[in-house]
Amino acid sequence: MGSxxxxxxxxxxxxxxxxYTKETLDMQETPARKVASAFIILLCxxxxxxxxxxxxAVARNSKFHSAMYLFLGxxxxxxxxxxxxxxxxxxLSGSVTLSLTPLQWFAREGSAFITLSASxxxxxxIAIERHVAIAKVKLYGSEKSCRMLMLIGASWFISLILGGxxxxxxxCLDQLETCSTVLPLYAKYYVLCVxxxxxxxxxxxxxxxxRIYFVVxxxxxxxxxxxTLALLKTVTIVLGVFIVCWLPAFSILLLDFACPVxxxxxxxxxxxxxxxxxxxxxxxxxxxxxxxRDLRREVLRPLQCWQRGTRVASRRHSGTPGxxxxxxxxxxxxxRGLHIPTSPTFVEGNTVx
Numbered sequence: 001m002g003s004x005x006x007x008x009x010x011x012x013x014x015x016x017x018x019x020y021t022k023e024t025l026d027m028q029e030t031p032a033r034k035v036a037s038a039f040i041i042l043l044c045x046x047x048x049x050x051x052x053x054x055x056x057a058v059a060r061n062s063k064f065h066s067a068m069y070l071f072l073g074x075x076x077x078x079x080x081x082x083x084x085x086x087x088x089x090x091x092l093s094g095s096v097t098l099s100l101t102p103l104q105w106f107a108r109e110g111s112a113f114i115t116l117s118a119s120x121x122x123x124x125x126i127a128i129e130r131h132v133a134i135a136k137v138k139l140y141g142s143e144k145s146c147r148m149l150m151l152i153g154a155s156w157f158i159s160l161i162l163g164g165x166x167x168x169x170x171x172c173l174d175q176l177e178t179c180s181t182v183l184p185l186y187a188k189y190y191v192l193c194v195x196x197x198x199x200x201x202x203x204x205x206x207x208x209x210x211r212i213y214f215v216v217x218x219x220x221x222x223x224x225x226x227x228t229l230a231l232l233k234t235v236t237i238v239l240g241v242f243i244v245c246w247l248p249a250f251s252i253l254l255l256d257f258a259c260p261v262x263x264x265x266x267x268x269x270x271x272x273x274x275x276x277x278x279x280x281x282x283x284x285x286x287x288x289x290x291x292x293r294d295l296r297r298e299v300l301r302p303l304q305c306w307q308r309g310t311r312v313a314s315r316r317h318s319g320t321p322g323x324x325x326x327x328x329x330x331x332x333x334x335x336r337g338l339h340i341p342t343s344p345t346f347v348e349g350n351t352v353x
C-alpha cells in the first residue's frame with residue numbers, strides 16, 4: 001500500500017495511463033478546443049451566479065426556511081460547487097492533463113464526482129420530504145429541525161466518501177488492464193459501482209414520486225392542496241431534467257465498463273456527454289424561479305438593486321438631475337397614505353411553498 005501511495009506524486013503515471021487507454025496523446029490546444037473551453041467556462045460562471053442568487057434568496061427570506069426550501073438550497077449549493085469543479089476541470093484539461101500528478105488528477109475528477117453525488121442525494125432528500133408532506137407525517141417540525149440538517153450533512157459526508165474512494169486506494173495505478181477508458185486512472189469497477197448506486201437511488205426516487213402520484217389520485221387526494229401540488233410538479237420537473245441531462249453520461253460510463261480498451265471509439269468523445277450533463281446545474285435555478293413567483297422576486301432583487309445603482313451612477317456622471325427629494329412626512333401621514341400588505345399573495349400553480 002505504501003508503494004501505491006508513493007506513486008501519487010509521480011508525474012509520469014498520468015502519461016502512462018493515457019498512453020495505454022487512448023488512441024493518441026495529441027492534446028494540443030487547437031482554436032476549436034480553445035473556443036469550446038471558453039464556452040464551457042462562461043457556462044459554468046453562469047451556473048455559479050444563478051445558484052448563488054438562489055442561495056442568497058433562500059438565506060435572506062425567512063419565508064423560505066421550510067424543509068423543502070432548505071433541501072432546494074442544498075441542491076443549489078451542490079450545483080454551484082459543480083460549476084466551480086467544472087471550471088477547474090476545464091482549466092486543468094487538454095495539454096495540462098499530462099503534466100498533472102495522480103494526486104492532482106484525483107482531486108480534479110473527484111471534485112466532480114462529489115458534487116454529482118451531492119446532487120443525487122439532494123434529489124433523494126427532496127423526494128422523501130415530498131412523500132412525508134403528502135402523507136402528513138410531521139417529521140420536520142420545528143423541534144426536529146436538527147434531523148433535517150443531519151440529513152443534509154450526511155448526504156455531503158457520503159458524497160465525500162464516495163468521491164474520495166479512488167484517492168483512498170480504489171484506483172488502477174498498479175493494474176492498467178482494469179483502467180477505465182473515459183477516466184484512465186479510475187478502476188472500471190469503481191465507475192460501475194458509482195453509476196449503479198446513482199441508478200438505484202434515481203429508481204427509488206421515481207418509485208417515491210409514483211407512490212405520491214397514486215396517493216394524490218386516491219381517496220386521500222384531499223391531503224394535498226394546490227400549493228403542495230404546485231411544488232410537487234416543480235420537483236418532478238427537476239428530477240426529469242436531471243435524468244435527461246445525465247442519462248447520456250451514465251450510458252457512456254456503462255459502455256466504458258463493457259468495452260475492452262481501445263475497442264469503442266465513441267468513448268473518446270465522452271467529454272461531449274459530460275458537457276451536456278453540466279446543463280442540469282444551469283437549468284435547475286431556472287426551474288425554481290420559473291415555478292415560484294415569490295422566489296423569482298427574491299432572486300431578481302439583487303439584480304434590480306444593481307440596475308438602480310447603475311442608473312443613479314450614470315445620472316451623476318452625466319450631470320442629469322435626479323428625482324426631487326420630497327419633504328419628510330409625519331409618521332401618522334405615512335400610516336394613512338401607505339398601505340402595507342400583511343401576507344404574500346400566492347398564485348396556484350405558480351408559487352412554491
